[in-house]
Amino acid sequence: MSYAIEIIDVKKNYGKHAVLKGISLHVAHGEIFGILGVNGAGKTTLLECIEGFRSYSSGTIKISGTIGVQLQASSLPPYIKVGEAISLFAKAKHVKIDPFLLNDLGIHDLQKKLYSKLSAGQKRRLHLALALLDKPDILFLDEPTTELDVEGRIALHNEIQRLNKQGTTVILSSHDMAEVEALCNRIAILNNGIISFLGTTDELASKVGKSYTIKIISKLGEEEYSAVSVADSLLRILEEYKQKHIPIYDIKVHRGTLEQHFINLSKEAGK
Known part of the structure; x- marks a missing residue:
């Protein structure tokens, strides 16, 4: 089977310090794949090795297709105009500018505007357009919605999903767990x-366990319980309250967020 990205036993050492200790994974064509990790976990190093920005000590990385990269700390000279930046990158990549791409990303009417005058959201959309000029098969996005407001996040999420539906494989690195859960x-x-x-995120919830929170609001106040099975746990809890003759006013059940599962898994790995 052919994969968009295949990583086999990749290791990266800085002297005697091992940063990557034999990473193996694959990403299917057309997938939105998330790479997560706390600071110092090796996430950034792995991404840079895949993108070709950093060498690795041993192992194999296979890329099937062209790539586009939007870095977290992307920036341009403050006095360059949007149109000038687009033309410069298009010439460097030997491609023609697609006006439909600029329209889709909402930057077609910004071409005469200075980079320094753009909002955070406009800069993000410009950086994304520059990464997409040559219509790459695989798109790397590092913290793509940092500094964006809610409206900007939603717009960028919609654009990522649109690109993915057109066949683009997306590699997403993000600290926003809700973003990862929604897209990947x-x-x-x-x-x-x-x-x-x-x-998958569902498999993560199952692995970590305690993926539901049951909140009981009673005469005594609010009490929360962690549960894997809502039905079994709720019956047990209700029986306890019944035996103690405590009136229950309301019951709320919430599924744990990906962020909670991520934190729990990180704690387990640190033990």
């Missing part, structure tokens, strides 16, 4: 240079 088909979580989890 699968995720890999790195801890101390190894993959501590690889799978």
